[in-house]
Amino acid sequence: MHRSVHPVVSQFPMLLVGCVALLLGWTVIGLAGLVRPRSVLLTGRLLFPLGALLGLALAVLAGASLLGGGVERLVLPVGLPNLPMHLRLDPLSSIFLVLLGASSFGISLFAGGYFRVGEGTAPGLLCLQYHLFLAAMGLVLIADDAYSFLVAWEVMALSSYFLVTTQHRIPEIRRAGFIYLLMAHVGAICLLLCFGVLQGGSWLFTFHAMRAAHLSLGWATAAFGLALVGFGAKAGLVPLHVWLPEAHPAAPSPVSALMSGVMLKTAVYGMLRVGLDLLGRPVWWWGLAPLILGLLTIVYGVLFAAVQTDMKRLLAYSSVENIGIVFTGIGLTIVFAGSGLHVLAALALLATLYHCLNHAFMKSLLFLGTGSVLHATGERNLGRLGGLIHRMPWVAWLTLIGVLAIAGLPPLNGFVSEWLLLQSFLFTGHLPHAFVNLLIPMGMALVVLGAALAGYVMVKFYGVIFLGQPREASLARAHDCGWLERIGLTWLALGCVALGLFPLQVIRALGAVTHQLIGAVVPQASSHWWLLAPVPGRPVSYEPLVFLTATLAVVLMTVFAVRLTYRQRVRRGPAWDCGAGGLTARMQDTAEGFGQPIRHLFQPFFEIERELPEPTDRAPRYRIAVRERIWRLVYEPIVGAVEGLANTAARLQRGRISVYLLYSFVTLLVLLAVALLK
Amino acid sequence: MSPLPLGQQLLDTCAALLLLLSFAMLSQRRVVALVNLYALQGAVLAAATLLLAWRTGEDHLYVSAALTLVLKVALLPWLLHRLIRRLQVYRDTEPLLNVSGTMLVGLVIVVFAFSLAQPITRLASTATRSAIGIALAVVLLAFLMMITRRKAMSQVVGFLSMENGVLFGAMSASYGMPMVVELGIALDVLVAVLVLGVFFFQIRERFDSLDLHHLESLKEHE
Numbered sequence: 001m002h003r004s005v006h007p008v009v010s011q012f013p014m015l016l017v018g019c020v021a022l023l024l025g026w027t028v029i030g031l032a033g034l035v036r037p038r039s040v041l042l043t044g045r046l047l048f049p050l051g052a053l054l055g056l057a058l059a060v061l062a063g064a065s066l067l068g069g070g071v072e073r074l075v076l077p078v079g080l081p082n083l084p085m086h087l088r089l090d091p092l093s094s095i096f097l098v099l100l101g102a103s104s105f106g107i108s109l110f111a112g113g114y115f116r117v118g119e120g121t122a123p124g125l126l127c128l129q130y131h132l133f134l135a136a137m138g139l140v141l142i143a144d145d146a147y148s149f150l151v152a153w154e155v156m157a158l159s160s161y162f163l164v165t166t167q168h169r170i171p172e173i174r175r176a177g178f179i180y181l182l183m184a185h186v187g188a189i190c191l192l193l194c195f196g197v198l199q200g201g202s203w204l205f206t207f208h209a210m211r212a213a214h215l216s217l218g219w220a221t222a223a224f225g226l227a228l229v230g231f232g233a234k235a236g237l238v239p240l241h242v243w244l245p246e247a248h249p250a251a252p253s254p255v256s257a258l259m260s261g262v263m264l265k266t267a268v269y270g271m272l273r274v275g276l277d278l279l280g281r282p283v284w285w286w287g288l289a290p291l292i293l294g295l296l297t298i299v300y301g302v303l304f305a306a307v308q309t310d311m312k313r314l315l316a317y318s319s320v321e322n323i324g325i326v327f328t329g330i331g332l333t334i335v336f337a338g339s340g341l342h343v344l345a346a347l348a349l350l351a352t353l354y355h356c357l358n359h360a361f362m363k364s365l366l367f368l369g370t371g372s373v374l375h376a377t378g379e380r381n382l383g384r385l386g387g388l389i390h391r392m393p394w395v396a397w398l399t400l401i402g403v404l405a406i407a408g409l410p411p412l413n414g415f416v417s418e419w420l421l422l423q424s425f426l427f428t429g430h431l432p433h434a435f436v437n438l439l440i441p442m443g444m445a446l447v448v449l450g451a452a453l454a455g456y457v458m459v460k461f462y463g464v465i466f467l468g469q470p471r472e473a474s475l476a477r478a479h480d481c482g483w484l485e486r487i488g489l490t491w492l493a494l495g496c497v498a499l500g501l502f503p504l505q506v507i508r509a510l511g512a513v514t515h516q517l518i519g520a521v522v523p524q525a526s527s528h529w530w531l532l533a534p535v536p537g538r539p540v541s542y543e544p545l546v547f548l549t550a551t552l553a554v555v556l557m558t559v560f561a562v563r564l565t566y567r568q569r570v571r572r573g574p575a576w577d578c579g580a581g582g583l584t585a586r587m588q589d590t591a592e593g594f595g596q597p598i599r600h601l602f603q604p605f606f607e608i609e610r611e612l613p614e615p616t617d618r619a620p621r622y623r624i625a626v627r628e629r630i631w632r633l634v635y636e637p638i639v640g641a642v643e644g645l646a647n648t649a650a651r652l653q654r655g656r657i658s659v660y661l662l663y664s665f666v667t668l669l670v671l672l673a674v675a676l677l678k
Numbered sequence: 679m680s681p682l683p684l685g686q687q688l689l690d691t692c693a694a695l696l697l698l699l700s701f702a703m704l705s706q707r708r709v710v711a712l713v714n715l716y717a718l719q720g721a722v723l724a725a726a727t728l729l730l731a732w733r734t735g736e737d738h739l740y741v742s743a744a745l746t747l748v749l750k751v752a753l754l755p756w757l758l759h760r761l762i763r764r765l766q767v768y769r770d771t772e773p774l775l776n777v778s779g780t781m782l783v784g785l786v787i788v789v790f791a792f793s794l795a796q797p798i799t800r801l802a803s804t805a806t807r808s809a810i811g812i813a814l815a816v817v818l819l820a821f822l823m824m825i826t827r828r829k830a831m832s833q834v835v836g837f838l839s840m841e842n843g844v845l846f847g848a849m850s851a852s853y854g855m856p857m858v859v860e861l862g863i864a865l866d867v868l869v870a871v872l873v874l875g876v877f878f879f880q881i882r883e884r885f886d887s888l889d890l891h892h893l894e895s896l897k898e899h900e
Contacts, residue, residue, distance in 0.1 A: 655894035661825045
């Protein structure tokens with residue numbers, strides 16, 4: 001790999017010290033919340049906005065480091081006796097720090113207006129957990145030895161566990177928290193083993209030593225596999241995604257936003273760090289595992305998102321889908337990089353990183369939008385919402401931007417990353433492996449299917465919540481969100497728009513990362529600042545500003561033409577009643593109804609439990625529950641095996657002292673006999 | 679071959695007596711007699727220590743001998759006798775394995791212990807190295823006694839006798855342990871007996887008996 005090309009290390013790691021100070025600042029803000037734990041005024045109006053400003057500062061510092069492209073190192077005299085805390089700020093860390101800082105700015109502002117008294121954990125305590133969570137994520141991104149990394153990783157898991165179980169008095173939420181904690185620890189064990197393999201017999205646990213270690217192919221593959229399972233469990237790769245649809249509905253919305261938008265990306269960061277940095281030059285066929293799992297995750301996630309009736313659960317499955325897209329990109333990057341196609345690898349990596357950034361903004365925006373809806377109506381069930389665009393215009397219009405972005409419509413940001421990913425798929429014909437060349441177009445078909453279905457899901461999400469008629473009378477009392485929430489939502493929506501309109505500038509900034517990891521940058525074929533043409537020599541390009549101008553022009557012209565033609569002849573009436581009248585809100589299409597075609601087409605994926613009414617029923621009821629087959633196929637056998645094993649082991653417990661003494665006696669005799677035979 | 683010096687012969691006799699007493703304890707079912715046998719074992723151990731101290735001139739062995747005498751011949755048997763009187767336990771019930779069977783297992787264990795001790799004996803440089811096998815056998819026999827008995831009282835005596843074996847082993851392999859360790863062990867044994875005494879009262883209060891099979895009901899049920 002091209003490690004020797006790092007720029008000169010600056011004398012004093014100014015930016016890194018600044019980042020560490022900001023992380024400490026978050027910790028201090030968190031502790032300050034304990035001064036008056038029940039005061040909403042202190043935490044909501046002072047501490048959370050202050051934390052948001054620190055997030056913005058972090059994004060600025062990391063952005064400066066990214067544009068500078070330098071590497072800074074720092075060794076702090078804390079930690080284990082022989083292993084002080086190593087920190088490092090390089091382009092890969094920087095881009096994820098930018099992501100963390102920029103999206104946490106919006107989320108923290110929103111959280112300042114969101115948390116109230118009387119919802120389980122006190123606001124001050126939440127403030128501590130929240131800011132510890134942020135600081136731990138930051139530390140994960142700058143840690144430069146396995147010990148600091150894992151400590152930060154665990155602090156991140158634990159603080160988010162407590163945030164998920166904010167309403168800990170509800171048994172389902174405790175259960176969701178437990179599943180999350182369990183999966184987090186399964187992943188952490190794999191990471192522990194992974195780092196154990198990576199040190200390669202040197203017993204030095206700094207990342208620097210791991211880069212220098214020479215692993216045999218078998219051990220390197222083992223390390224890669226462990227990293228894939230460990231980080232995959234955190235990111236939500238199928239079949240390790242099961243905690244996401246449980247934890248996200250349970251957590252308060254800003255926490256869901258932070259977990260889905262940022263925490264999942266720390267897992268992506270870890271995967272890139274291990275797969276492309278610590279392991280050195282990857283073997284091309286390693287990439288097939290994340291590629292195939294990623295494709296599976298895309299389809300799986302989006303299909304389940306399509307049949308959900310709980311809005312946060314729907315978004316959780318949508319996060320699963322997006323993680324699938326990211327891992328597909330990682331897989332392609334590794335396949336290309338291992339085959340020596342550096343420019344294509346850089347393109348795939350670019351798509352991956354871009355999608356991480358995009359998803360951080362748009363998914364946070366959507367989760368916060370659901371939070372506002374939840375606060376205003378007290379409902380998560382799509383079957384009891386509807387027509388909220390009249391009651392909550394701010395939330396509705398800002399959410400619309402997020403919905404369009406995540407559906408991958410130009411000129412918003414979701415389109416750019418998916419387009420880049422498809423571009424890198426299109427040029428796989430150069431791979432020197434024939435059967436992969438044949439298989440990869442099918443992968444591309446799956447990505448396209450996922451993108452199309454994601455659009456379907458988002459139509460359902462937005463249409464059922466905000467459009468149509470209110471399905472319940474109580475929705476008339478719904479109110480729009482407060483000013484802090486509005487600022488937070490607007491910031492995130494602006495992020496989506498900016499990332500969509502100025503892809504070239506973003507790609508130029510990301511060049512430092514691809515240069516660091518792959519040793520190549522995506523060349524820019526065109527000299528125009530508004531024209532994105534990532535593949536040299538091919539006539540593919542994308543001009544978001546031109547597209548936006550054209551779209552706006554067409555829309556305005558249509559509006560103008562309609563106004564002109566139908567002047568004075570406009571009559572307002574109820575929508576969709578075709579002049580017949582007598583339609584009620586209950587006659588609208590429901591979330592279940594909207595998802596029915598998907599449920600029908602992809603039946604083998606789902607485990608459906610249906611309760612149909614009899615023709616003679618006085619009060620007919622229709623109930624349908626869709627479960628994941630994966631519980632029965634994967635997790636229940638594991639639970640059974642563990643219980644069986646535990647029961648076998650429990651037979652050792654006889655309750656008789658003589659038997660226990662006999663165990664010790666026999667053990668002693670056997671050990672002595674072994675010593676004798678030696 | 680010249681006859682062994684007198685001191686050596688006496689030491690070997692002591693070692694043989696210790697082993698004999700271990701077998702006696704293994705077969706004894708009356709608790710009072712068991713405690714007496716234990717006291718006797720302590721006395722033999724003290725004598726052996728004294729002999730060794732005299733032969734080697736190691737001063738701390740005199741202290742060790744005195745400690746053994748006070749603790750194992752006087753104090754602990756007295757405590758145990760008092761416990762027996764107050765708890766009214768004089769006989770152990772039928773052991774889990776009958777006496778002859780236990781003796782046979784014991785024989786096998788002694789053979790095992792001796793073969794095990796052989797390599798150690800070759801390495802040790804002390805005059806008493808032949809006794810290491812016996813010390814090991816004493817430890818294992820005491821363990822066997824703890825396994826085969828049902829009454830808590832006999833198990834405590836087994837535990838104490840095991841400690842005797844350990845002490846004798848240390849003595850014959852390296853002329854005793856450092857003084858600090860020996861004092862520590864002595865204190866441990868004393869405290870253990872006191873604590874176990876309290877336990878016995880609690881167990882009897884709870885189950886009206888000192889028979890340990892009642893404790894089986896404490897097992898976690900599936």
